Amino acid sequence: DQQVKQNSPSLSVQEGRISILNCDYTNSMFDYFLWYKKYPAEGPTFLISISSIKDKNEDGRFTVFLNKSAKHLSLHIVPSQPGDSAVYFCAARANNNAGNMLTFGGGTRLMVKP
Amino acid sequence: NAGVTQTPKFRILKIGQSMTLQCAQDMNHNYMYWYRQDPGMGLKLIYYSVGAGITDKGEVPNGYNVSRSTTEDFPLRLELAAPSQTSVYFCASSYGKQEAFFGQGTRLTVV
Numbered sequence: 001d002q003q004v005k006q007n008s009p010s011l012s013v014q015e016g017r018i019s020i021l022n023c024d025y026t027n028s029m030f031d032y033f034l035w036y037k038k039y040p041a042e043g044p045t046f047l048i049s050i051s052s053i054k055d056k057n058e059d060g061r062f063t064v065f066l067n068k069s070a071k072h073l074s075l076h077i078v079p080s081q082p083g084d085s086a087v088y089f090c091a092a093r094a095n096n097n098a099g100n101m102l103t104f105g106g107g108t109r110l111m112v113k114p
Numbered sequence: 115n116a117g118v119t120q121t122p123k124f125r126i127l128k129i130g131q132s133m134t135l136q137c138a139q140d141m142n143h144n145y146m147y148w149y150r151q152d153p154g155m156g157l158k159l160i161y162y163s164v165g166a167g168i169t170d171k172g173e174v175p176n177g178y179n180v181s182r183s184t185t186e187d188f189p190l191r192l193e194l195a196a197p198s199q200t201s202v203y204f205c206a207s208s209y210g211k212q213e214a215f216f217g218q219g220t221r222l223t224v225v
């Protein structure tokens with residue numbers, strides 16, 4: 001039972017264009033969402049997060065949108081750069097979670113072509 | 115400024131062998147975690163700790179044990195290695211419920 005799903009295993013985008021990565025969740029107890037970026041042979045690094053009380057959070061070229069009614073969030077990268085090529089994981093945390101446990105999606109591999 | 119350090123980076127184990135994956139953080143974080151990532155899958159939580167002397171099970175704890183005797187260290191023990199434990203293991207830490215910082219991972223193969 002996958003509570004967090006990233007339905008696109010890969011995405012290819014031209015440099016300078018927008019990258020949109022999508023994530024769906026099923027657990028209505030999730031109230032905090034994060035995006036992590038992972039390069040090969042490295043650990044995931046935190047990118048951006050959003051609380052369920054907001055519908056948008058922006059940090060430079062990265063914006064996360066949350067649609068609670070649809071249980072859907074997306075990460076927009078504008079403009080995309082070759083250095084953004086990595087695997088992106090969506091993660092969610094429930095509000096009754098004492099241990100800060102994150103539930104991760106399967107990841108989307110983004111390739112930004114020069 | 116090391117962050118989260120995991121050792122070893124790679125290991126091959128035979129079925130039935132045991133080993134300890136080491137994890138240390140120098141950020142004075144109270145929360146620490148062990149995740150595993152199987153090919154094409156997201157990370158799954160094995161065990162976590164909210165402070166020295168306190169540990170609890172995550173989503174996939176079977177076949178593993180942990181201890182947290184100090185704030186800095188959070189070793190993961192595999193007692194009887196099985197092929198199903200072939201995975202990449204990530205240790206992470208956080209200050210309370212803030213975002214977690216991850217180590218570089220340990221790639222374990224059980225043959």
